[in-house]
Amino acid sequence: MSKIEIKNLTVDYTEKKNRFTALRDVSFSIEEGEFVSIIGSSGCGKSTLLSILEGINFPTSGEILIDGEPIKGTGTDRGVVFQHYSLFPWMTARKNVAFGVKQVNKSASKAERLQIADEFLEKVGLENFKNKYPSQLSGGMQQRVAIARALAMDTDILLMDEPFGAIDAKNRTILQELLLELWEGDGTSPRKTVVFVTHDIDEAILLSDKIVMMTAHPGQVYKEIEVPFARPRNRAQLVQTKEYNKFRNRLLAMFYSDIVNKIGGEEVVL
């Protein structure tokens, strides 16, 4: 049994009397401990798909099974990182993480929760900023806190909706490497199942075991591609290999052919 099974998912929207099909008949599955990226141009429904996984949106037909059970709403088995910093502005970095921990681990005392928060803030390199409010932190730092919170909650599944989409190129690289390092771990504990939405092909290749490429209007799965590179991965070494560039070009060709075929001249951010 797969960890996550997406079965014939269709989502229709009605907006100003127009009917949109955001997702049509989307099916694929994700194994336990697998890192899967969903990639596609804007309008391909990748964020809609993730919101259904998060449990804050519901399909018109079809279903998603987690461990064989259909999703009925939000749940403590899934941790989420949004593109827009999802921290609570009235809580310090530390309190934000501890608040997340509290929701999944009701039995932990306040001191234990704060200790877990400190531990994970240290992992993302923010031990000196734990008492700062989000407004006092840069975008990249806020996203580190959000990642720390999602990891501290220790859920089976991590859902990440373009988490580095609003961050400048240099910091994005740093955060991708941090995520990779934290997720790959030291081999002592099982890896989490990650669903990662992005529109950045390099990001998808670096991080994922599998890339699900989607097309727009309506959102459909275009292709599932296994990423053949061994772990642990090192960006600097990986990008210099011939295999990497060949693989990347193949994906780009696929991505562009899809865009040309499907949506013509619309602006696409890569």
Added chain:
Amino acid sequence: MTLKKRYLRTVHFLFIALLLVQLLPDKLTTDTYAGYVIWFAVGVEILTLIVSALIKKPLGLTLFVDIVSFIYGLLIAWTLATAKFNLLKPSLFPPPGRVFWQLIGDYEKIFTNILSSVGIILQGYLLAAAVAIILGLLLGSSERLGNVATYLAKFLGAIPPIVYIPYGIALLPTFRSVSVFVIFLATFWPVLAGTMSGVMNVDKKTLDSARVLNVNRFTMLFSVILPASLPQIFIGCNQGLTVSFVLLTSAEMIGAQSGLGFYIKNYSDFGDYTRTLVGLIVIGIVIVVISFGFNKIQKYLLRWKH
């Protein structure tokens, strides 16, 4: 801050000017109690020097000495216009020394009246704020109820609460409870409107972040929606506080047997304008102190906002 910036300020020259003005010959024939003005000025000056020595922010010091300068300037003008040149009618405008003398002479009575007034304002205000915030959170959570209640709060809030005084007098057992009731109404509607507007405008991203953390309804309401609405709630609370001050004295002037409004009304009825002025000054001080405390609380609770 340099020593020059700390201590070389116009305020100290005004202090000396105020003392010198007191030494001019009086034109007013009754006792002007100039000594009380001098003692008051010396007290304020010592406070100013202490603040000058301890304060860290230059802007804060500037604000403080500007306020003190204003007080000194006012006292100079007041002394000149009354005691020294007798330009105003002495029965209506007693010299400042006389007011200070009266203030000290009446301190027990004034203290009791301050307690009475502050008690009324705290009871009415805190009760109204607590009820309005909880009700606003609950009503605002439903779009339909929230919309209706917003209109209702706007309509009912626009009626000056003072018009309810006759009903209050007819229905409530004591004049004190009438005052509490009027303050309650003055605070209730703006806080309710502010809370609902806050609740109904919480950022969807904030709500989604909370939802994916799988928070229960209680946590959602009190740990997410309440703090997220706090800036708007404070707008309502500020509005309520301002109106409460206005209404407190008005309410106390009608029928009450205690409080600062009663003190003023009582003595102005007897033509005792020295005590009327004492009452006005004390009310001013009480309002400043409460507002200062309120601002401190607001600043603390909204410290995460920039």
